[in-house]
Amino acid sequence: xxxxxxxxxxxxxxxxxxxxxxxxxxxxxxxxxxIPLAALIGVMFVVSQKTFAWGSFRLFGQVPKADIFVGLLxxxxxxxxxxxxxxxxxxxxxxxxxxxxxxxxIQAKTTLDVDGKKIYALEGTLFFASTSAxxxxxxxxxxxxxxVIDFKAARVVDHSALAAIDTLAMKYQAAGKTLRLRHxxxxxxxxxxxxxxxxx
Numbered sequence: 001x002x003x004x005x006x007x008x009x010x011x012x013x014x015x016x017x018x019x020x021x022x023x024x025x026x027x028x029x030x031x032x033x034x035i036p037l038a039a040l041i042g043v044m045f046v047v048s049q050k051t052f053a054w055g056s057f058r059l060f061g062q063v064p065k066a067d068i069f070v071g072l073l074x075x076x077x078x079x080x081x082x083x084x085x086x087x088x089x090x091x092x093x094x095x096x097x098x099x100x101x102x103x104x105x106i107q108a109k110t111t112l113d114v115d116g117k118k119i120y121a122l123e124g125t126l127f128f129a130s131t132s133a134x135x136x137x138x139x140x141x142x143x144x145x146x147x148v149i150d151f152k153a154a155r156v157v158d159h160s161a162l163a164a165i166d167t168l169a170m171k172y173q174a175a176g177k178t179l180r181l182r183h184x185x186x187x188x189x190x191x192x193x194x195x196x197x198x199x200x
Contacts, residue, residue: 001051066097103129106154108137117146123153128160135164140171147172152183 003013024032060068070090077086106124113119126134140147149165156162165181172179 002047005050066094066101070094070097099127099129102127103133106130106133106137108149112144115146116144117148118143119148119150121150121153125155125157126161126164127157131160131164134161135168138168138171140168140175140177143172143175143177145177146180147177148180148182150182156184 003017008014056071070093073093074086074090077089102125106122106126108120108122111119111121120138122134122137124130138147156165165184169179
């Protein structure tokens, strides 16, 4: 980035940088160690100033708040600790934010067919973070005798999702009603403890 910032445009600039760094490490380390630490700190300040994307501040308010938070957190941890810990922390928090956001996107559209069956057309991703929202979509006590859950526009990801489906099937069974699962993948269906729900 510093090369490009100083008008370097050819691959030779990157090759030269790599060769010089390799030479310093292999052959000139004892001379490099003679450079005062204060001077190296000054060099690192210049490197930080030139490699920091100052234009990213203009994105505040235009990108999700979670992304801004992760960026600021990684920058802060880098200053306090080191880059490796900062990157690992950023990846973990980004994964948790991703799970939280997808957990809120599960929904169901309900319709009644000519036979009086209530059909729940599920949309979204069913996994450990969205099981509570999934359960809240259904009302076994108020539904008719025949209920169908259509998974055509949904994805079942993990074992927690299968357990949530099975728990829901138990609720309908306790209410004396029949629950059918439509367009559920064979793998997911084989893992569920049926016959509480009927696969179709």
